[in-house]
Amino acid sequence: MDLAQKFDNAREALKCIDMHTTGEPTRIVYSGFPQLHGTLLEQRDQAKTKYDNVRKRIMLEPRGHFDMYGAIIITDTELIKSGEAHIGTLFTHNGGFSTMCGHATIALGRFLVDTHDLGVFPKRDELKVDPKTQTIDVNIHAPCGLIRVTVPTTVDGRESDPSRPVTFVSTPAYAAAISLTIPIPAEKRWVELAGRDSITLDISYGGAFYALIDARELGFDGLSKIDLSRIGDVVKDLKAYLMTHPDVVEALQHPEDQRLSFLYSIMVVDQGIGSRPPGVSGAETGLCFFAENSVDRSPTGSCVTARMALAHAKGLRPCNQSWAYNSLVSNHFDTGAFTASILEEGILLQGGNGVDRQAVLVRVEGKAYYTGALSFIVEKDDVTSESGFTMAECSG
Incomplete structure (x- = not known):
């Protein structure tokens, strides 16, 4: 064989x-x-x-x-x-x-x-x-x-x-909390806060929940040049704290199902920079830390949906206006931005798990490419790879 x-x-x-x-x-x-x-x-x-x-x-x-x-x-x-x-x-x-x-x-x-x-x-x-x-x-x-x-x-x-580009329209999206002030206890503050004792953020839903925070609100000078390791450490600790904060927990309650009601990601945003493809009204950039502090290379399509819903709720984004969203990678290569527009507004989300929400439908587009085909097996006695591992697990 x-x-x-x-x-x-x-x-x-x-x-x-x-x-x-x-x-x-x-x-x-x-x-x-x-x-x-x-x-x-x-x-x-x-x-x-x-x-x-x-x-x-x-x-x-x-x-x-x-x-x-x-x-x-x-x-x-x-x-x-x-x-x-x-x-x-x-x-x-x-x-x-x-x-x-x-x-x-x-x-x-x-x-x-x-x-x-x-x-x-x-x-x-x-x-x-x-x-x-x-x-x-x-x-x-x-x-x-x-x-x-x-x-x-x-x-x-x-x-x-x-x-x-491929386009998609996800489930209804909505802003869950706008300009939410979160106090930061002294023992949880990071040096870049420079003496401040609170931050302001938004929470929005685009199929998953995102906390959206301006990079400067965290004490960093935008996203044009960023220490990924340092901001990653800050975001990791901040996310753990936010997940226990009562105002955040309340905002995360999706009307339809408790199983949708968790903080998936922190998106650090910079509205002052961004590769701008033709035909859009504006562009911005985001750095997404999701799951166990993984860094998204893409502009994060579900968060693009959430960001459009948030901008609409703030009166910044009317229906049918096209906007470009970038990642660090799309800015670097000057290609790969996701573009989005709001197709429909005034959608009522109801259920038994949270308060009713006014939502929008958002259309997002982007391109994907093939890189390979694989078949994975596990040989007998291969304990190391049976469940996979991370180096953090092995070193801790």
């Missing part, structure tokens, strides 16, 4: 396609993840409690790294059964499972159009190409709800067109 056969025939082989969106990886797991059952949020719970070792195997060393990101294909959910969605997904990272991810959605859109394997995507043949726009619409069920994705294609619709 040659090596290719060994990998193909391995009983628990995990088969993946790797892509990137503005440098941020998406490892798409299309075969080999243990079968899950129930609603998608129930499947997310099962993946967290029963198969976290598999998540670590995919994300962490030696197959991945601390900042790896993934999307697991799910072929059976309640929205697939109802006909609202074509496919489902679970988003995964170094700390567990998220509820929404924009950069991974952009990558998934291309992959789902390009695959014609009905074992991977049973409803692929239901996708229809629009001959006028040369696009295909794909509805993806994510833990936060339904994501409507539009993928540019070749004329015959058989393949995606990487020269044009």
Whole structure:
């Protein structure tokens, strides 16, 4: 048996396609993840409690790294059964499972159009190409709800067109807290605060909750030149504190489900800089620390949704105005910014978990590219890689 056969025939082989969106990886797991059952949020719970070792195997060393990101294909959910969605997904990272991810959605859109394997995507043949726009619409069920994705294609619709951006419209987004003043206890203050005893931040929801803080509010001189290690240390400690603060906890309560009600990320923003593609009214930059303080290389699509909702709530962003959002990577290469606009306002979110919210629908677009295809196995007695590891675990 040659090596290719060994990998193909391995009983628990995990088969993946790797892509990137503005440098941020998406490892798409299309075969080999243990079968899950129930609603998608129930499947997310099962993946967290029963198969976290598999998540670590995919994300962490030696197959991945601390900042790896993934999307697991799910072929059976309640929205697939109802006909609202074509496919489902679970988003995964170094700390567990998220509820929404924009950069991974952009990558998934291309992959789902390009695959014609009905074992991977049973409803692929239901996708229809629009001959006028040369696009295909794909509805993806994510833990936060339904994501409507539009993928540019070749004329015959058989393949995606990487020269044009993928767009998505996520679930309704809203500003959860505006200009929230958070006191910082003396023992938790950092040197860059320069004697201040509080900070002001916003909290907004774009499929996941983000605390949005201006870099200068943290005591840093914008994001044009930044010490990533230093600001990362500050954000890590700050996030842990914010997650216990009563005003923040209250703002994080999503009306529809407690399982959506957690602080996913801190986004440090700089509205004074940003690569500006043609056709937009303005540009800005953000540095996103998510999960276990992973750094997003992309502009962070779900946070772009949240930032648009926040700007709209502040009266800064009307419907149909196009705005560009950058990461450090898109600024460096002067390409890869995500652009966004608000499609609809006045959407009422109601439920039993929190106060009613006025929300908007946001359209986000960006480009993703393929980087490789992989099959992962675990050989007998390979304790080191069975669940994956981080160097921090080994050194602590």
